[in-house]
Amino acid sequence: MRIFVQTYGCQMNKLDSALVTAALKEAGFEIVDNEKEADAVLINTCSVREHAEQRVLSHLGNLKHIKESKPELVVGVIGCMAQRMGGELLKHPAVDIVCGPGQITQIVELVKNAVETKLKTLAVSENIRKSPADEKCLDDFESQYDSDEEQPPGQAYVRVMRGCNNFCSYCIVPYVRGPEVSREPKVIIEQIKRLADDGVKQITLLGQTVNSYEYKEGGKTYSLADILEMANAVSGIEWIKFVTNYPAEKYFEQICEAMRDLPKVCRYLHIPAQSGSDKILAAMNRKYTAEQYLELLEKARAIVPGIAVAGDFIVGFPGETDEDFRQTVELAKKARYRNCFVFKYSPRPGTAGERKLKDDVPAEVKRQRNIELLAVQEKISNELSKEFLEKIVTVLVEGHSKKPHLDGGNLQLVGRTDTDWIVVFEGVENLAGEFVKVKIARSSPLTLFGSLAAD
Numbered sequence: 001m002r003i004f005v006q007t008y009g010c011q012m013n014k015l016d017s018a019l020v021t022a023a024l025k026e027a028g029f030e031i032v033d034n035e036k037e038a039d040a041v042l043i044n045t046c047s048v049r050e051h052a053e054q055r056v057l058s059h060l061g062n063l064k065h066i067k068e069s070k071p072e073l074v075v076g077v078i079g080c081m082a083q084r085m086g087g088e089l090l091k092h093p094a095v096d097i098v099c100g101p102g103q104i105t106q107i108v109e110l111v112k113n114a115v116e117t118k119l120k121t122l123a124v125s126e127n128i129r130k131s132p133a134d135e136k137c138l139d140d141f142e143s144q145y146d147s148d149e150e151q152p153p154g155q156a157y158v159r160v161m162r163g164c165n166n167f168c169s170y171c172i173v174p175y176v177r178g179p180e181v182s183r184e185p186k187v188i189i190e191q192i193k194r195l196a197d198d199g200v201k202q203i204t205l206l207g208q209t210v211n212s213y214e215y216k217e218g219g220k221t222y223s224l225a226d227i228l229e230m231a232n233a234v235s236g237i238e239w240i241k242f243v244t245n246y247p248a249e250k251y252f253e254q255i256c257e258a259m260r261d262l263p264k265v266c267r268y269l270h271i272p273a274q275s276g277s278d279k280i281l282a283a284m285n286r287k288y289t290a291e292q293y294l295e296l297l298e299k300a301r302a303i304v305p306g307i308a309v310a311g312d313f314i315v316g317f318p319g320e321t322d323e324d325f326r327q328t329v330e331l332a333k334k335a336r337y338r339n340c341f342v343f344k345y346s347p348r349p350g351t352a353g354e355r356k357l358k359d360d361v362p363a364e365v366k367r368q369r370n371i372e373l374l375a376v377q378e379k380i381s382n383e384l385s386k387e388f389l390e391k392i393v394t395v396l397v398e399g400h401s402k403k404p405h406l407d408g409g410n411l412q413l414v415g416r417t418d419t420d421w422i423v424v425f426e427g428v429e430n431l432a433g434e435f436v437k438v439k440i441a442r443s444s445p446l447t448l449f450g451s452l453a454a455d
C-alpha cells in the first residue's frame, strides 16, 4: 500500500509528519512523493491562519473528485485542523480519518482500519489536557521513530516540549495542542545521540515557546540552557538551533549565555514581537511591552556578538490604528531583524480574539500595512546581507536550489549558515548534508550567493 503525506504549517507539523512517515514505513507501507500514485493520502494540517485551512479544504475538494473515480482511496486529515474541527471534518465526503496531534501514535492502526473496514474514524482528544499515560505514549512514539524523515540530509527536528500556556488572543495552538509539557532531558538527549549515530549533524530543538522549557527532577530544574549544554556534548552533532522563542525574561540570559559559550549552538534567535504597540500587545494577550521586547533584544546582542534575530508580526489586528501600526514599523526598524514574517490578521474560530474582538481593520488597510512593513524589513535585510560580501561563510548544504541549473550553467546548491542565512552557490551533486565554505559574491534581502571557497 502506497501512502502520500502532505504537510501544511510549521516545523511542529513537519516533525509530526516525519514521525508518522517513519511509523508507516516500519509497518510496511510504501511512502510515495506523488499523490497520483497513492492508495492513501494523509494531510497534516495547520489551523493557525484561515488561509492555511482554506488550502486544506481546497485540497480535500480535489480529493473528493479523485475519489469519484478511485473510491478505494483512503484520505486522512491529521494535525491541528483535525483537532479543531473533529466530527465536522469527518462529514466531508472525501475524508475517512480525522486524527488530532495527540493521536498520531495510532496512525498505523487508523490507516489499516480504514482500508479494511471502509468506515470513517474520528480520533481526537476530548480533553486537550492529556493524561500522563497519553503523554508517555506520545513520548515513546517520538523516541521510537527518528525525526530526520523529510528533512534535508544531516538534519533533524527534536521536540523538547509540547503545547503552550500563553493563550495569545489570536492563536488556536493552546486549544489544539494543549498545555505545555516539557520532555524529560534524558529522553531528549538519548534521541539526539541516536540521531547523531545515524549521521545527523544539525538538530533543531522545537517547542511552541521553546525558551520556557522547564523540567524538574531530583531537586534540579532543567531549562533550555541545560538541554543546549547536554546536546552540545553529543559527539557527531555540530550545529544546534532552537525555535520558537517567546519574549520573556525567565531563562533568557542563561539561554543567550549558552549560545555564546557553547560552540555548537547557532547564533540565531527567532523571537516574534507581533506588534510594536503596547495597546495591541495587551489586546493580543502578549505579556510584554514594546520597550521590554527591545530590552531583550539588546540583552541578546550584548551577550552574543554576531547574533542574528528574526521575528514575526501580525498587521491589522482588531483595533490597530495608523498610530499603532507606526509603532510597529518603529519597532521593526529598531529590532533590525535578519528577516521577519508579516501576517495579516484573520480571526480563528474558538480563540478569544474571535469571540471578543471585532475584526475591524478593512482588508485593504491590512494589505497596505503588510506591504509597507515588508518593504521596511526588506531594506534592513538588504543592508544586513551586504555585510557578507567578499566574506567566507560556513554552510550546511541542504541540496539543489529551486533553480538547479540557472541559465544552463553549473549545478546550484542551497544551504544555510549558522545564523540561518540562505546561501545559494555552485557545487557538485554530492554535497547535501556536508559543511562547506562559501565565498559570498552578491546578496539579496533573503539570500546570499557565492561559490565554494578554496580550503
Ligand code: SF4
Pocket: 164, 165, 166, 167, 168, 171, 172, 173, 174, 208, 209, 246
Ligand atoms: S505563544 Fe501565543 S502565538 Fe505562540 S503558540 Fe502560544 S498562544 Fe500561540
